[in-house]
Amino acid sequence: MKFSENQIDELYKFTKKHYVYYYDVQTELVDHLANDIEEIWVAQPLLTFEEARDTSFKKFGIFGFMDVVESRQKAMNKRYWKIILRFAKEWFTVPKIIITFSVFLLFFSLLQIKFSEYIFLATLLILITLEGINSYKVRKKHKEKEVKKEKIFLLEEMLGTTKNTYTGFTFVNLFNIANLTRLDFSHLNSYWIFAISIVLTLLCILFYVSNYILPQKAEELLQETYPEYKMVKSD
Template identity: 45%
Template sequence: MKLTEQQIENLYKFTRQHYVYHYDVQTELVDHLANDIEEIWLETPKLSFEQARDKSFKKFGVFGFMDVVEKKERQMTKKYLKLVFKFIKEWFGLPKIVLTMVLFYGFYQLQKMEYAYNMYMGIFVALMILQILFMIVKGQKLKRKQKETGKKWMFEQIISVNGMANVFVMLFYFFDFLFTSSKDFLMMGDIRKFLSAFLITFVIILGHITLVVIPKKANQLLLETYPEFKMV
């Protein structure tokens, strides 16, 4: 026996009631539940829809759908990070590699000047502030869009907010590694100067990719992930 449209809608409501808020994750769970309910009916056809649904739900264990949600979030976050490193890899190709080398050399030479510490700190702080502001603005836009469409997509959430939050954490650790004091910074050896120049160059590229490149390609990336996204 096949489920009716009303029963399918009931399953969507059921997933929302159990703290699954993203439409793509809801759809995966609804497909799984629907198939499982039909199999349950083959074995025990006298069960009502609600009884078969609850029996299927119990198979998810004590935490219900939470394990599925967490697994999906890890999967989508990993997908986002792969995109970031893909664009980083592309950046190190011609002709951008020349610009990168010039940038790296400039920061390396900058460390010989007495105001280098302030310059480095200013760049890191500016990037952190931009990340925070961008997350706030994108988060507000995303909420308005979700309210209008009535649908939340996990990968869109990660592209707009969560992914940048992960990058923000990376920036924080870079910042903590480099900036102990202005005196220590100016007395760094050649190896650490090389490393700090590399890190500041990498952070600028990373900021450009997360704040400019990926947001510009967001719709394309979402369509590749969710073919049905174009209907939203």
Template identity: 45%
Template structure:
């Protein structure tokens, strides 16, 4: 026996019922279930679709589909990291390299003044507020996209949500750096401090602006069916 389109649709509903919300993960599970059900039918042609489906589902163990979802998250997290580093490496080219040097020089000079670290505090607080604003804007866009589209993809959610949250977390941690800025006197110390701030700014710009702008292209590369979603 072969599965019908109605059976396939039932399998999609079945995965959603078991808390699999992303279409790309649903599709992998439906393909697996469909193949397994057809094998079960070859051995036991008398049983119903629901019975064959439940037999197949039991093979996933106590946690059901959760292990598959977790494995997919790890896989796509690595994919997102590769995308991020690809844009990070592309950033370090002329004329962007010149802009990077300007940012670095600005913070290096600021630390070199050796005055009260209130000025650095102010800059870091302003940068953090800007990150929160941009991240909140991106999260609102993500929520709107996910409500409008019929299908939700895990990589899409990472592009619009993971990048936002990572950027906020990064800059909130950087606020603590200002406590050490008064004690930095060596050239190496000032270079490290300025480099960290510069890299944080570039990271946030790429994750909050560049990658979301390239979202459609990136998603179509990973999901040929994305245009149909």
């Protein structure tokens, strides 16, 4: 049986009503519900559309669509980090490897200077501030899209907010550890300075990729992940 456009729209509204906000996850669930409703109608042809829909929804259990959403988020989280690594690897190829090595040497030299812990804390504070500003801009943009009732994809949300969650959380924790322990980096052994410099260099790469590279590549990545994304944008 073919569903009307109104019925399909109702299924989308139904998924959103049950806390599914991402268009790609909604589409997956609408497709599942539609197929299941057809099977229910074969067995019980007298049921109304709403009754068949509710019967199908009950099969998801007491948590409703939450398990499906969580499963999709886990899968997309893996894809997100593969994207991060894909662009991060570029920093270990010529000529960016020269920049990477220069950043490492800069940290290695600065951490051996007296009172270098203050340079470390100031750098982290700047990065935390920049993360906060970027996070605010992203959330504001998504709020505007919600008000305009524009479709938001799961990866689109992750490209905006997940990076701020991970990198911001890392920077804040490093700041707290350094501030509480009051480490004097200039008195540490060279191998510790070497290790810390590597970690800071990698964090800088992660920060740059997530805050500057990914936003520039967002449209391309979304079209690569979702074939329907281009059509949705043109609506």
